[in-house]
Amino acid sequence: xxxxxxxxxxxxxxxxxxxxxxxxxxxxxxxxxxxxxxxxxxxxxxxxxxxxxxxxxxxxxxxxxxxxxxxxxxxxxxxxxxxxxxxxxxxxxxxxxxxxxxxxxxxxxxxxxxxxxxxxxxxxxxxxxxxxxxxxxxxxxxxxxxxxxxxxxxxxxxxxxxxxxxxxxxxxxxxxxxxxxxxxxxxxxxxxxxxxxxxxxxxxxxxxxxxxxxxxxxxxxxxxxxxxxxxxxxxxxxxxxxxxxxxxxxxxxxxxxxxxxxxxxxxxxxxxxxxxxxxxxxxxxxxxxxxxxxxxxxxxxxxxxxxxxxxxxxxxxxxxxxxxxxxxxxxxxxxxxxxxxxxxxxxxxxxxxxxxxxxxxxxxxxxxxxxxxxxxxxxxxxxxxxxxxxxxxxxxxxxxxxxxxxxxxxxxxxxxxxxxxxxxxxxxxxxxxxxxxxxxxxxxxxxxxx
Amino acid sequence: xxxxxxxxxxxxxxxxxxxxxxxxxxxxxxxxxxxxxxxxxxxxxxxxxxxxxxxxxxxxxxxxxxxxxxxxxxxxxxxxxxxxxxxxxxxxxxxxxxxxxxxxxxxxxxxxxxxxxxxxxxxxxxxxxxxxxxxxxxxxxxxxxxxxxxxxxxxxxxxxxxxxxxxxxxxxxxxxxxxxxxxxxxxxxxxxxxxxxxxxxxxxxxxxxxxxxxxxxxxxxxxxxxxxxxxxxxxxxxxxxxxxxxxxxxxxxxxxxxxxxxxxxxxxxxxxxxxxxxxxxxxxxxxxxxxxxxxxxxxxxx
Numbered sequence: 001x002x003x004x005x006x007x008x009x010x011x012x013x014x015x016x017x018x019x020x021x022x023x024x025x026x027x028x029x030x031x032x033x034x035x036x037x038x039x040x041x042x043x044x045x046x047x048x049x050x051x052x053x054x055x056x057x058x059x060x061x062x063x064x065x066x067x068x069x070x071x072x073x074x075x076x077x078x079x080x081x082x083x084x085x086x087x088x089x090x091x092x093x094x095x096x097x098x099x100x101x102x103x104x105x106x107x108x109x110x111x112x113x114x115x116x117x118x119x120x121x122x123x124x125x126x127x128x129x130x131x132x133x134x135x136x137x138x139x140x141x142x143x144x145x146x147x148x149x150x151x152x153x154x155x156x157x158x159x160x161x162x163x164x165x166x167x168x169x170x171x172x173x174x175x176x177x178x179x180x181x182x183x184x185x186x187x188x189x190x191x192x193x194x195x196x197x198x199x200x201x202x203x204x205x206x207x208x209x210x211x212x213x214x215x216x217x218x219x220x221x222x223x224x225x226x227x228x229x230x231x232x233x234x235x236x237x238x239x240x241x242x243x244x245x246x247x248x249x250x251x252x253x254x255x256x257x258x259x260x261x262x263x264x265x266x267x268x269x270x271x272x273x274x275x276x277x278x279x280x281x282x283x284x285x286x287x288x289x290x291x292x293x294x295x296x297x298x299x300x301x302x303x304x305x306x307x308x309x310x311x312x313x314x315x316x317x318x319x320x321x322x323x324x325x326x327x328x329x330x331x332x333x334x335x336x337x338x339x340x341x342x343x344x345x346x347x348x349x350x351x352x353x354x355x356x357x358x359x360x361x362x363x364x365x366x367x368x369x370x371x372x373x374x375x376x377x378x379x380x381x382x383x384x385x386x387x388x389x390x391x392x393x394x395x396x397x398x399x400x401x402x403x404x405x406x407x408x409x410x411x412x413x414x415x416x417x418x419x420x421x422x423x424x425x426x427x428x429x430x431x432x433x434x435x436x437x438x439x440x441x442x443x444x445x446x447x448x449x450x
Numbered sequence: 451x452x453x454x455x456x457x458x459x460x461x462x463x464x465x466x467x468x469x470x471x472x473x474x475x476x477x478x479x480x481x482x483x484x485x486x487x488x489x490x491x492x493x494x495x496x497x498x499x500x501x502x503x504x505x506x507x508x509x510x511x512x513x514x515x516x517x518x519x520x521x522x523x524x525x526x527x528x529x530x531x532x533x534x535x536x537x538x539x540x541x542x543x544x545x546x547x548x549x550x551x552x553x554x555x556x557x558x559x560x561x562x563x564x565x566x567x568x569x570x571x572x573x574x575x576x577x578x579x580x581x582x583x584x585x586x587x588x589x590x591x592x593x594x595x596x597x598x599x600x601x602x603x604x605x606x607x608x609x610x611x612x613x614x615x616x617x618x619x620x621x622x623x624x625x626x627x628x629x630x631x632x633x634x635x636x637x638x639x640x641x642x643x644x645x646x647x648x649x650x651x652x653x654x655x656x657x658x659x660x661x662x663x664x665x666x667x668x669x670x671x672x673x674x675x676x677x678x679x680x681x682x683x684x685x686x687x688x689x690x691x692x693x694x695x696x697x698x699x700x701x702x703x704x705x706x707x708x709x710x711x712x713x714x715x716x717x718x719x720x721x722x723x724x725x726x727x728x729x730x731x732x733x734x735x736x737x738x739x740x741x742x743x744x745x746x747x748x749x750x751x752x
Contacts, residue, residue: 257588
């Protein structure tokens with residue numbers, strides 16, 4: 001210290017040669033690397049992926065992880081968010097690079113079937129057994145049953161993804177007594193409610209998975225299907241032309257930016273009050289409560305209208321599941337953590353993080369007072385009940401109806417945006433439906449063959 | 451003594467020097483081989499196979515991927531879209547970049563601050579920039595539409611990203627905003643080295659500001675602009691993240707450039723072989739441009 005203050009010494013900067021400075025830097029770097037190596041703990045690390053990563057959900061996951069780590073001091077769990085639009089790419093890259101997550105939750109059932117068929121997932125029958133086969137709602141895990149009579153995944157929740165959300169106050173102001181049940185009624189309602197600053201609907205027209213997944217529902221609500229039960233391409237038919245015409249007619253009731261809407265934009269359009277109706281799952285409840293509580297008393301939902309009253313409703317349930325990639329290390333620890341996610345205390349906490357959006361799959365939960373204690377679940381019992389019932393009978397492209405064989409190419413069909421492109425060509429480019437559908441049918445045949 | 455030692459080792463001085471040279475260059479060759487040649491050969495090899503991305507398992511298909519690629523309208527449409535995007539955004543970048551460099555070369559107030567701030571878009575993460583621009587273009591809450599409506603220029607919100615040609619124009623503008631600072635940096639550096647005597651001579655000859663720009667400044671900038679255009683053409687041609695995040699390639703296929711198809715083939719459809727075929731085709735297209743450019747440059751120099 002004294003030397004440094006000595007006025008006779010040259011200034012510190014000029015007294016240090018470049019060689020010395022480089023030496024110090026190199027030494028510091030090496031020390032940092034060594035200390036980093038020394039400080040890493042020896043715990044087993046489990047990586048957990050999920051596209052469901054809203055702030056409240058992250059909080060509930062952290063609580064689950066903390067409790068699990070406390071009970072298993074040799075294990076560390078790291079949560080890594082993925083996204084509904086981005087998981088196919090992340091998954092492909094992870095598998096190709098052999099950098100696999102140990103556990104993946106909230107991906108759709110068709111993704112699990114697809115990956116299992118390619119030999120990329122572990123069967124999870126023993127996890128189901130540990131939780132208790134009879135603990136699950138009847139038939140909940142059937143959609144994950146594989147050709148070799150195992151389960152490629154297990155249900156972690158149910159979601160009624162494409163409910164029609166509406167504003168009771170706006171319907172009333174437009175002189176409409178009941179929510180629409182058919183497309184004609186829906187169009188009339190949107191027309192009656194639309195005014196400057198308020199659009200009728202928040203349908204997606206973007207080049208993305210949401211548009212594909214939502215439009216598949218419209219084809220079913222016209223009595224059609226994408227594939228026959230034995231997976232022949234069946235899209236080129238009248239029940240596809242009709243919904244295309246309807247979807248095109250709805251464009252004028254949607255915001256200009258709907259041509260780019262995906263899940264977030266569509267949800268926000270309704271929640272913010274920019275549209276009178278919305279199409280989404282139960283996440284609307286939490287988002288309205290947090291972002292636009294002024295309309296919380298006026299919102300409700302019903303099953304999305306069909307082309308005619310004679311056609312039964314069809315609801316898109318992505319059957320969010322839990323899967324375990326094959327080849328990831330620490331399988332026993334992973335399975336233990338997977339089972340721990342279903343312990344009622346923490347399972348309910350997860351459901352409460354997205355009330356009404358991720359619906360319970362364990363029998364005991366819907367009537368559990370701890371589950372019902374949630375403010376939003378208590379406030380919207382009719383909506384939650386409807387979504388729970390509707391989701392239980394829902395379907396997705398992985399198995400369009402109970403008669404359909406599992407479609408192992410569903411994941412790639414959605415990722416190809418073939419159906420979203422069909423919607424855009426007809427609605428945005430104003431192409432005739434028939435040739436556009438014929439081209440899509442050809443594309444689907446190629447994808448099924450690939 | 452050294453000669454005796456050389457004779458004893460049986461190597462001439464030239465041969466030893468040559469060996470030493472090889473030894474010295476070997477690390478560079480190894481590194482370049484590992485990071486450039488190996489990936490390039492791997493990509494070419496992949497393009498002749500059908501490979502399932504997650505497992506990287508596949509089989510040889512010869513030229514089938516290329517036949518399918520060249521036979522489909524998708525490749526040619528995407529190539530045209532890529533060319534339109536590249537030319538459009540590059541033109542804007544050059545115009546804005548040169549104009550800004552000329553402005554920052556003047557003795558203006560807060561010049562140093564302005565020179566620092568102008569680099570901001572270039573340093574900003576693409577993800578952040580796209581988020582900001584998507585909000586600006588948003589039809590419900592975006593300031594662009596609000597501003598235009600408030601000024602009475604439009605009656606209803608414009609669909610900036612969901613309709614053509616708006617979507618292409620929008621991404622060109624965002625691309626120009628993001629990358630014009632690169633042009634500014636290069637041009638400004640060159641402007642500072644142009645001898646003042648050239649301008650004085652031009653003034654004596656009666657040249658006005660416009661003549662001085664076209665007869666003095668622009669010829670002096672030719673070399674640096676050639677390099678900038680070459681580099682930015684390569685970078686813009688393979689631009690992925692900005693376009694993917696702004697429009698995802700839509701509406702329909704309006705902004706679907708070749709890099710977006712490579713990504714979708716590799717990670718959406720899990721067809722790594724086909725993705726590699728697209729990537730190699732992109733490289734060949736760039737190679738054609740490069741060769742044409744080099745030939746032209748050589749002719750100009752002669």
